[in-house]
Amino acid sequence: MVIELLKLKVAAEHREQYIQKDAEIWTQALASCPGFLGKEVWINPNEPSEVILVIRWATREQWKSIPPEQLQQISQEFDQQLGYIHQIVDSAEYQVRFSQA
Numbered sequence: 001m002v003i004e005l006l007k008l009k010v011a012a013e014h015r016e017q018y019i020q021k022d023a024e025i026w027t028q029a030l031a032s033c034p035g036f037l038g039k040e041v042w043i044n045p046n047e048p049s050e051v052i053l054v055i056r057w058a059t060r061e062q063w064k065s066i067p068p069e070q071l072q073q074i075s076q077e078f079d080q081q082l083g084y085i086h087q088i089v090d091s092a093e094y095q096v097r098f099s100q101a
Contacts, residue, residue: 001037002063004055007090012048014084019043019051025078029070030055035062060093 010018019041030036037056044050057063 001096002057002060003094003096004063005092006053006088008051009049009087009089010051015048015051018086021082026074029074033066035059
């Protein structure tokens, strides 16, 4: 399993709307992609403008096989419906390894 981690800055007063629109547009679109396993939204109680998205993929190949044009189209729709600026401040990729007790 592969984790796509995105750290965002969103104005605190827009955070809940951002999370809702992200679920309606991005999560729904990604759910139709092969290899998509799920998504978590982490909010920082000490920093209300911080949102972290943790997206789980079965394989890196499936994640990276999404056509750039499709991602651009989803991004444009999201930005248009959101109507305000948000910023990705960090992104990372992790491989998950499970150990047995």
